[in-house]
Amino acid sequence: MHPAMAHSASGRTPRWLAHERLQDLLDALGRAGYQCIGPKLRDGAILYEHIDSAGDLPKGVSVEQAPGSYRVSMTDSPRRFAWANGPQAIKPFVFAPREALWRAKRCENGTLVFDAQPPANKPLAVIGARACDLAALALQDKHFLGGDYPDPNYAKRRNNMFVVAVHCSHPAQTCFCVSTGDGPRAAYGFDMAMSELDDGFVVESGSERGAAMLDALNLPGAVQAQMVIADEQSRHAAEVQQRVLPGRNLQASLFANLEHPRWQDVAERCLSCGNCTSVCPTCFCHSEADVPALDGGSSEHAREWDSCFTQGHSYVHGFTVRPDTRTRYRQWLTHKLGGWHTQYGRSGCVGCGRCISWCPVGIDITEEANAICGKQP
Amino acid sequence: MTHDDLPMEAEIIGRTEDSPTIFTLRLRLTDERQRHDYRFMPGQFNMVYLYGVGEVPISIVSDPHGPTVLDHTIRAVGRVTNGLAQLKAGDRIGLRGPYGRGWPLREAEGHDILVVTGGLGCAPVVAVINYILMRRERFGRLTIIQGVKHVEELIWRERYAYWSTLPNTHVLLASDHGGPLWPWHVGLVTEVFDDAAIVPDRSTVMMCGPEGMMHAGIANLTARGIPEERIYLSMERSMHCAVGHCGHCQYGPDFVCKDGPVFPYPQVKDLFKTRGF
Numbered sequence: 001m002h003p004a005m006a007h008s009a010s011g012r013t014p015r016w017l018a019h020e021r022l023q024d025l026l027d028a029l030g031r032a033g034y035q036c037i038g039p040k041l042r043d044g045a046i047l048y049e050h051i052d053s054a055g056d057l058p059k060g061v062s063v064e065q066a067p068g069s070y071r072v073s074m075t076d077s078p079r080r081f082a083w084a085n086g087p088q089a090i091k092p093f094v095f096a097p098r099e100a101l102w103r104a105k106r107c108e109n110g111t112l113v114f115d116a117q118p119p120a121n122k123p124l125a126v127i128g129a130r131a132c133d134l135a136a137l138a139l140q141d142k143h144f145l146g147g148d149y150p151d152p153n154y155a156k157r158r159n160n161m162f163v164v165a166v167h168c169s170h171p172a173q174t175c176f177c178v179s180t181g182d183g184p185r186a187a188y189g190f191d192m193a194m195s196e197l198d199d200g201f202v203v204e205s206g207s208e209r210g211a212a213m214l215d216a217l218n219l220p221g222a223v224q225a226q227m228v229i230a231d232e233q234s235r236h237a238a239e240v241q242q243r244v245l246p247g248r249n250l251q252a253s254l255f256a257n258l259e260h261p262r263w264q265d266v267a268e269r270c271l272s273c274g275n276c277t278s279v280c281p282t283c284f285c286h287s288e289a290d291v292p293a294l295d296g297g298s299s300e301h302a303r304e305w306d307s308c309f310t311q312g313h314s315y316v317h318g319f320t321v322r323p324d325t326r327t328r329y330r331q332w333l334t335h336k337l338g339g340w341h342t343q344y345g346r347s348g349c350v351g352c353g354r355c356i357s358w359c360p361v362g363i364d365i366t367e368e369a370n371a372i373c374g375k376q377p
Numbered sequence: 378m379t380h381d382d383l384p385m386e387a388e389i390i391g392r393t394e395d396s397p398t399i400f401t402l403r404l405r406l407t408d409e410r411q412r413h414d415y416r417f418m419p420g421q422f423n424m425v426y427l428y429g430v431g432e433v434p435i436s437i438v439s440d441p442h443g444p445t446v447l448d449h450t451i452r453a454v455g456r457v458t459n460g461l462a463q464l465k466a467g468d469r470i471g472l473r474g475p476y477g478r479g480w481p482l483r484e485a486e487g488h489d490i491l492v493v494t495g496g497l498g499c500a501p502v503v504a505v506i507n508y509i510l511m512r513r514e515r516f517g518r519l520t521i522i523q524g525v526k527h528v529e530e531l532i533w534r535e536r537y538a539y540w541s542t543l544p545n546t547h548v549l550l551a552s553d554h555g556g557p558l559w560p561w562h563v564g565l566v567t568e569v570f571d572d573a574a575i576v577p578d579r580s581t582v583m584m585c586g587p588e589g590m591m592h593a594g595i596a597n598l599t600a601r602g603i604p605e606e607r608i609y610l611s612m613e614r615s616m617h618c619a620v621g622h623c624g625h626c627q628y629g630p631d632f633v634c635k636d637g638p639v640f641p642y643p644q645v646k647d648l649f650k651t652r653g654f
Contacts, residue, residue, distance in 0.1 A: 102383050104471060106428055111407070112469045114383040147635070149620035152382065255629070258651050285624030288617040292429035299429040303617075306624070313625060316615045317454045327653030335627060342630030 014227055015219035018200035019078060022054035024217055025164075026127070032213070034125035034162050037093055039086065044072050046086030048093070051127070058083070065172035065353065068362030081128055081196045084172040087279045087358055089133040090126055094157045095140060095284065098304040101153065104290075105298045117300070119153055123160035129190060130168050131183030132175075132352040136281030138189055142344045143284050162209070165190035166201075169233040174353030176243035176366055182350045184237040195230030202230040243356075243366040246373045248347065251338040253373040258330065262371045267326035269361050274307030276355035276363075277332065282340075282348045285313065308332050329368075337369060384426045384471030385411045389464055390446070395532040399497065400462055401438065401450045404472065415444050419504035420479030420611060420639045424619050425449060425461065426471030433457045434616040434634070436501035437475060441508060447472070450500040450532075476619040477638050480505045481609055485581040488607075489517040491573065493594050495524045495566060495586025499533065501611050501638075502585055510543065519546045520573045524566025524590060528556040549573060566590060567597045577602030583639075585611040592649065595642060608642040628654055 017025065026036050038051040041058040051057065063083035064071045075082075100117035107113065129137075144154035165186035168177075177183030186193050191210030194201035202222045205211035222230075247253070277283040287306040292299040306313060309328045314321035322328045340348035349365065356364045391403035402425075406412040417423075417437050424432045433455070439448035453462040464470065482505070490509055492502050509516050521540055525531050531550065541548035549572055555563035562569050580603055584591050591610055599605055614626035614633045626633035629648045631640070648654045 104384070104426070104428055106469075110467075110469055112384075112386045112428055112471060114386070114471065116383055144622060147621055149622070149635075151622060251630075255647065284622065286617070286622070287625070288432065288623065290429055290431045296429070301426075301432075303623070308624070314615055316613060317452070317458075321614065322653050330653060331627075334629070339627065339630040343632075 014222040015203045015214055015217075016200060016222040016226060017194065017203045017217070017219055019080075021200075021217070021219070022057070022080075025213075026051070026054055028213060028216055029125040029162060032162075033123060035122045036125045036127055037090075038127035039081070041072065045070060046072075046083055048086065048089050048126070048128075054080075057081075057127075062170075063172065065174045065357040066362075067174065067356050067364050068359055070357045078198055079196050081166045082170050084168055084170055084175055085130055085132070085352055085354065087354060089281065090129060090137050091140065091281050093124055093126070094137070094154055094161070095144065095286075095305075096153070096157070098302060099153060100300045100302045101288070102301050103298055104301065106296070116152070119156050121157060123162065124157070125162035125164065127164045128166045129163050129186065130352070131165070131186040132168075132177045132350040133281055134163065134165060134186050134189035135177075135180075135182035135350040136352070139282045139340075139344055139346070139348060139350070140284065146344075162213075163190040163192075165193040165206075167193060167195045167230070167234055167237075169196060169237050171237050171241055172353055172357065174243065174356040174364075175241055175351060176245065176353060177351035178238045178241045179244040179366070180347060180349055180351035181248060184241075185234045195233060197226060197229055202226050243353070243364070245337070245349070245351075245366050246370045249341055250347070250369060250373050251341045254334045254338040254369075257372050258334070260372050262368065263326050263330045265371075266329050266363060266368050267324065269363055270309075270325050270329050271360060272309045272325045272328055273360060274309040275358045275360060276365075277307040277309060278305065279354040279358045280336075281350060281352060281354070282336075283307075287312070308335070333365070333368065333372075336365075382473070384424070384432075384473045387447070387470050387472040389466050389468045389470065392464070392466060395450060396530065398454070399450060399452050399532055401448050402461065402464070402470075403439075404447045404449065404470070405445065406447075406472065407469070412445050415447075415475075417441055417444055417447075417475035418479035419482065419508050420501055421475035421477050422501075422619075422638065423447070423449065423472050423474030424476070424616075425451075425457075426473070427457050427460045427464075428470065430460050431457050432471075432473070432617070433461075434476075434619060436504075436611075436638075438500050438503045439507075440511075441504055442511065450497070450503075452497050473619065477634055478636065480583055480611075480639050481581070481641070482508060485583075486515045487517070488579050488581040489576055490519050491522065491575065491580050491582045491598075492520065493522045493566070493582060493584045493586070493591075493598075495590040496526070496530065497532075498584075498586030498590075498611070499523050502583055503533075503536075505583060506540065510540075510546075513545070517545070517579060518574070520549065520575075521547070522549045522551075522566060522569060522573065524551045524553070524586070526553045528552045528554070528559045547573070565593070567593050570597055570601070575601055575603070577604075580607060582608040583611075584608065588649070595649075605642045605646065609639055610642055610645065611638045612640060612645065613638065
């Protein structure tokens with residue numbers, strides 16, 4: 001059970017964290033042994049990276065997203081979280097883009113010895129997790145930890161992760177978390193959750209350790225007016241979202257429409273580049289490959305993010321199961337919005353809209369799903 | 378249950394050339410404890426690791442009651458399998474497994490068993506044939522049907538010849554194209570079903586081979602009155618991890634590696650006729 005579930009109501013009195021005291025939170029997390037991960041502006045996008053100081057956070061940054069477009073601009077806003085998201089958030093820190101799983105050593109006499117290659121890292125504290133990212137994290141947890149073969153590398157990174165959610169107040173035009181039921185307010189999976197106002201944050205705890213951390217910061221209580229603004233922001237962030245999927249469960253509808261002409265239509269626009277799967281916070285596909293050392297004495301067996309849009313993904317002994325873009329896009333969408341329901345009890349889409357913004361030709365998952373499934377009751 | 382991800386070291390203790398491109402490696406785990414603890418069920422597979430190159434999923438051919446010796450029949454077709462083809466007795470490789478769901482042996486008890494295979498699909502069923510032969514009284518008539526495209530592709534002639542001498546056991550072979558020294562049927566594998574004396578209400582079918590062949594076989598057998606739920610297929614898809622994480626083997630909502638590779642036909646029926654899954 002996640003700590004948030006066991007958390008008593010007593011620690012939930014909202015507190016006020018002024019912007020000037022953000023550094024105190026980072027320092028407290030550092031003293032508690034966490035390495036802080038948070039948003040930074042780099043290369044024209046919001047990227048989640050290691051942060052040392054509250055000054056690293058993207059103050060005044062505004063992000064405009066649209067199909068095939070992600071544009072950053074600077075404003076006078078004192079806010080650090082006045083944007084929706086960047087190309088990734090938490091996934092790379094738990095499911096590494098590339099990592100060694102084990103290493104084989106070949107001895108002089110030809111015998112082989114296998115060693116695990118566990119990741120070496122301090123517990124992580126993620127600052128600025130969005131509701132969509134936490135929904136995605138819960139899905140990745142089910143995938144990597146929920147079955148008969150819990151993944152040890154994922155578990156090592158995931159264990160003891162401290163999560164500070166920041167409720168989304170500035171959804172992008174591409175966002176549709178209301179439609180998937182995952183946002184814009186984070187409802188679970190966090191130790192602390194914050195609503196950012198112009199001069200600071202209304203903070204609530206979501207777990208015992210989150211409550212303890214808040215207590216240690218010795219923050220004043222939030223006043224009624226601040227909480228009203230925070231609630232109003234969340235309501236507004238929900239109301240402005242335009243995009244919708246045609247239903248929460250499209251499994252039957254998608255699999256009943258496998259020969260729909262729209263699959264060919266989207267295939268003629270799709271570049272099969274895999275950008276959508278790279279930015280998707282729930283996509284879990286990866287390939288495994290060996291990287292032998294130059295001296296021939298050892299070989300590292302590593303995994304790396306893979307995409308169902310590649311030719312190699314479905315290759316089996318000289319035969320490619322999905323040779324064209326039509327079958328690859330169909331595989332992606334029928335899995336993401338269909339097969340996940342059987343596998344993990346819900347859709348694999350959390351409404352973050354990343355696949356729409358980062359698609360070089362601006363293919364919109366909600367538009368394709370609506371074209372294929374039509375309006376659902 | 379936790380997952381021990383590391384391969385175990387195995388020694389090649391024998392190698393058989395089954396055809397110009399197909400070979401069988403006989404393996405023995407080198408660690409005594411691992412060798413002692415290893416168990417598998419017919420239809421399951423191992424991830425076979427070639428040092429410095431990578432892993433491939435290969436079904437276990439040998440007898441589940443002698444799991445200290447593990448036979449894997451392999452076609453040299455890719456980077457890893459072409460490398461494995463170069464190995465000889467004494468060489469060391471890695472082995473992870475066993476993985477997946479095997480054949481429905483308990484459910485099939487009391488039934489006639491119809492084993493229908495094509496090409497190298499004959500490999501994943503050898504263990505089940507041996508399993509049945511060792512418990513002959515629990516099963517009815519055993520019919521082994523194998524189809525190939527060309528006569529040279531048939532491997533294990535001696536094995537089929539031996540099985541055909543056993544009581545209540547029938548072997549029917551077919552090749553799409555005939556040739557010298559081919560005393561069996563020339564034509565599609567489904568054409569020998571007439572000679573199989575099938576009793577639809579007491580038959581269980583175990584099928585493995587190219588999907589086109591399985592497709593034709595299912596259409597033929599269900600037309601004869603065999604219920605779809607008594608037909609089991611061993612499916613094949615790309616596999617990198619074998620534990621349902623890497624995503625390559627997904628077949629609709631199923632992971633072939635852990636939900637299969639053996640499926641009752643109704644479980645995969647909806648997608649089976651659609652190319653691209």
